[in-house]
Structures are given as structure tokens and as C-alpha cells.
């Protein structure tokens with residue numbers, strides 16, 4: 001698979017007017033192929049594998065918030081990165097999820113070709129599925145290099161997307177508490 005992708009990168013380099021045989025570029029097709037495979041590794045993962053049973057019984061029913069999880073993803077329109085952070089909150093109902101697993105869930109969906117809105121929803125639904133929480137809220141704030149390096153070339157705009165499930169959707173006070181905590 002890596003060799004196949006590298007072969008195509010070699011052709012792209014040539015089509016762009018470079019010499020893929022010059023010293024600095026000789027290993028680039030293979031390096032680029034491996035980097036692209038890493039950045040799309042989320043397709044090879046499953047929720048069950050990454051959670052690895054780290055769901056623990058707990059009587060806590062107060063909001064749990066994990067803030068500022070860094071996020072690197074790839075926009076599906078231009079295959080350029082979008083970079084930002086993710087905040088996840090949930091209202092446990094009898095069980096809590098291992099802390100690191102929130103970051104693993106973010107990475108599993110971020111390491112795919114994405115648009116930010118779909119990524120946000122997929123993270124929220126995965127946390128809901130694993131914890132069976134009374135509610136899940138996810139906010140993603142990101143900057144898109146396709147808007148910065150090319151196209152409209154706007155360096156300071158960022159996009160915020162959110163998904164609220166369960167009590168966060170239905171209960172205004174819960175939603176407000178979450179938004180105050182992340183702002």
C-alpha cells in the first residue's frame with residue numbers, strides 16, 4: 001500500500017515540475033505516503049479497540065468536562081490540514097470513561113478526511129455510544145489551512161462547531177453551564 005501511494009506521489013511531484021530523482025526528493029514519495037497513511041490511520045481503528053474496556057462504574061452524576069484536546073485533521077475538500085482544539089462534556093449515568101480515551105476518540109475521527117461539522121458530530125456520538133451518558137456536548141474550534149494558505153487567504157478566521165445531545169440539547173441551564181465553562 002505504501003509503495004502504491006508513493007508511486008502516485010512520485011508522479012505528482014513530476015507533474016508539478018520537479019525532478020523526483022534529485023537528492024532532496026528521492027525519498028519524498030515514500031515519506032509523504034507514510035505521512036498520509038498516518039494522518040488517515042483513523043480508518044483502521046474501531047471504537048471498541050481504542051476504548052479497550054476503560055469504562056468504569058461510578059455514582060457521579062455531575063458534568064465532566066475535558067477541555068483543550070488538540071486536534072489535527074485534514075479537510076476532505078483540499079486535503080489540507082485544519083488545526084484546533086476540542087472540548088467534550090458529558091453527564092454520566094452510572095459509568096465514566098477513562099480520561100485518555102476522549103483524546104483517542106478525537107484522534108480516531110480526526111485522522112480521516114473530514115469536514116469540521118461531521119467530525120464534531122462523530123466525536124459526540126462516539127462518546128454517547130460508549131458512556132450511555134444523559135447528555136454529551138462537543139465544541140471544536142479550528143483554523144483551516146485551505147482558507148489561510150490559498151483560496152480566500154484569511155489568516156485570522158476560525159470556525160466553531162458544536163453538537164449537543166440529550167440533556168445538553170433539552171436543558172437550557174445545562175447547556176449554559178457547559179458554554180460558560182468552555183468560554
Ligand SMILES: Nc1nc2c(ncn2[C@@H]2O[C@H](COP(=O)(O)OP(=O)(O)OP(=O)(O)O)[C@@H](O)[C@H]2O)c(=O)[nH]1
Nearest residue numbers: 075076077078114115116117144146147150151152
Ligand atoms: N463547512 C465547511 N466547509 C469547509 C470545511 N473545510 C473546507 N471547507 C470549504 O469547502 C468549500 C469548497 O468549496 P469549492 O468552491 O468547491 O472549492 P474551492 O474553489 O477550492 O473553494 P475556495 O476555498 O473558496 O477557493 C470551501 O468554501 C471551503 O472553505 C469544513 O470543515 N466545513
Ligand SMILES: [Zn+2]
Nearest residue numbers: 075077078146
Ligand atoms: Zn479545505
